[in-house]
Amino acid sequence: MIQDLPFDIARLREAYQNGEAAENVVSECYRRIRLADDPGIFISLRDEADVVAEARALGPFDPEEKPLYGVPFAVKDNIDVAGVPTTAACPAFSYNPQSDAFCVKKLREAGALVIGKTNLDQFATGLVGVRSPYPIPRNAIDPEIVPGGSSSGSAVAVSRGIVSFALGTDTAGSGRVPAALNNIVGLKPTLGGISSFGVVPACRSLDTVSIFSLTVDDAWSVYRTVCAYDAEDAYSRELASPGLSEMPPSLTVGIPDSSSIEFFGDALQAKSFAASVETLRRKGMEIVELDFTPFYDIAKLLYEGPWVAERYAAIRRVIETQPDALLPVTRGIISKAEAFSAANAFEGAYRLKELERKARALLGLADMLCVPTVPTFYSVSDLKNDPVGPNSNLGTYTNFVNLLDLCGIAVPMTARQDGRPGSVTLLGGAGRDAFLASIGAWLHHDAKVSLGATGWGLPEPAKRLPAAQTDEIAVAMVG
């Protein structure tokens, strides 16, 4: 029964192998959209008939030629899809792109099918998912808590099994926080690994497209499809995206020490993270406790420092001519940029350079970091009472990451006692994406959680390459 078919790429491919038709998968996808009955997920949904026609045009199943044959996906509405408006959740900003973003083009060439454009915190500014003029998507696991943002619709669509994967963007955590809040995988690649051509900038020097999926293998398949140097994007880099590998024989993992770890009083979250760390330890990994203060100091620069001016520069036309077109909370944040001079911007860069020294020294003590993806959970009504504080808190373990040019992957872990999803994020240096994904896949399988909000179990992992040496240096040819 196609109604029960898990939409992870492995089982979708198996179904195609067994003769399933892509157009039926598309129809099932739209059936699931109707079933979800959540007008907040998509800002624009493509006509089902158009996608069915596209599915038919794929021809017979050919996984060599089209590795993402008939894989339905959703696109955050700050990434261009030709013929569908890009709103960035601000109708006044909306425009009609003539061509696909670089990454969307790559995915379509690989056989994947765009279903629609998903809701987000306006201009990708937020980690909560409630800062949108459109209906707010319901969290797929627990409608009381926020869906997470800024890539709210993308995460919910994946968690509900509507699409196999979804594109998000991640500047401050928008590709990781919603993954944690919806029990799915969130891959935040090294900056420049995915071209930003056709993507609305948030902080252009710190943005990346991100990938939400049900399994790490799926996120990695998608990443390998879109990771490519693009001469059109000045921030694009040549990065490798090899296959995932076996677990290395030994591994040193840095975690926040007891004096710097922060859960904002959420004892269940502390317990959940402690259990994850215990898993790592049980598997023979060496745990190193680090004072996270330098990371937090770097995080503060992102919203309290001059980087907010990048957000201003990105939407200068709208904020200067139609300030009322912005949500008050978004306008409040972005207009802070007006107080920063160019001298302040450089002073911020100096401060970052100095803090980076301390942070790099800590990073040098471990093969990777492991942090709780979110320190705690907030309800939709928490955000009504205070639209800023909970949002800031949610970025505790995400805000510093792009300023330090790290890559990361958020993976679901065993649920908490109250049923809320567990999640850790693995972090490493630029170009270490495959290494982190390999460990992440292994952790996800070990946790034996079901996928998103679907109840589906994890499929068998894909084949692995032999374990890489943990001291292997990722080669990042910076273009």
Next chain:
Amino acid sequence: MIQDLPFDIARLREAYQNGEAAENVVSECYRRIRLADDPGIFISLRDEADVVAEARALGPFDPEEKPLYGVPFAVKDNIDVAGVPTTAACPAFSYNPQSDAFCVKKLREAGALVIGKTNLDQFATGLVGVRSPYPIPRNAIDPEIVPGGSSSGSAVAVSRGIVSFALGTDTAGSGRVPAALNNIVGLKPTLGGISSFGVVPACRSLDTVSIFSLTVDDAWSVYRTVCAYDAEDAYSRELASPGLSEMPPSLTVGIPDSSSIEFFGDALQAKSFAASVETLRRKGMEIVELDFTPFYDIAKLLYEGPWVAERYAAIRRVIETQPDALLPVTRGIISKAEAFSAANAFEGAYRLKELERKARALLGLADMLCVPTVPTFYSVSDLKNDPVGPNSNLGTYTNFVNLLDLCGIAVPMTARQDGRPGSVTLLGGAGRDAFLASIGAWLHHDAKVSLGATGWGLPEPAKRLPAAQTDEIAVAMVG
């Protein structure tokens, strides 16, 4: 006769080997200062007796222990020397450093002797050397032309044979333009190769200490002494400084093409550069003509774009509380920063990233670039008539270099028909310092010019390593 002793390091070392005493060299150095009769060279001169005492304290000649034993040098007055005020050519800004700058400390540990602090364009802002409240140093070759800046006093002191070498700084060309105008070598290392600890910033993200000397071998000896990672400087990098090598068997050299080369109507300068290029060609190098427009577009960002805000940030205290303490021309340039917002700063960074793509594509077509160090010459009275225009023109071939993270070396070439010095600058990617210096030394020897304004001939070159492959990639471990 010590009065005739050339102060290049090779011949100074030979004299020490033959029993000369360091204190006599110091006395000779002060004799030459008196002989030069130019109150514009030094802002602070150390007491001769103190330096003599320091020379005596060196003990017997030991080139292994002290590779710069008894080598007299001068320090640009924006670099700290313990116990001597640092003015940056602005008395109101002056402070009394308690310790030596990192590079000065390294040089003293190697046996070199600080003689004094040299004049500069105020806050290292300028390429002319006439923007100082102190007497203006006279150009050592032709008193009619400007001494060049901002490291004016350092270049003149070396050109006159007063000291063996001098430290300068170079953000926009301050370590190359005065070298060209005074017939000496100007080494502008890769950013981060020399620690900026104890150096007054100009544009902190783009500054480097630079080295003036009579020969390339001397500049390289000094660089090897001071090139070291320094944890105290957030912009410091781990860079290699191997010995110089033989000429590679083949070499591709990029030069500005006929449509983009700029001499501001100076036919003699055009002829001089053409002769230098002819030398390269005669030696079997392949010449590639490149459209320099992207480099010029990058250059414009430095003074017309938001980077001027770095200069503002560096002297914020003085410019905000005592603006009249600045020279009007300097205040006029730096106060332009007030018009730039943080958003402008980021927009400038984006623009640079985009132009960088084009520039890197050009750089990829050659093993190195060769440019005229200066496009033409200006007289002191030219600058009285227009304190800004000629200054900008002098930076034609220097302003873009640090924005692109290139390294460079200015070397004297055959004098022009009117007796003004010839000079080319070789430019290459970060970490290619040794490669460029090797070629530069060879060119300098080929030109058979006399050293600075001294009339001394070039000593025999030091031993060379076998030729490096031109496609060898310089390894820059970025800390």
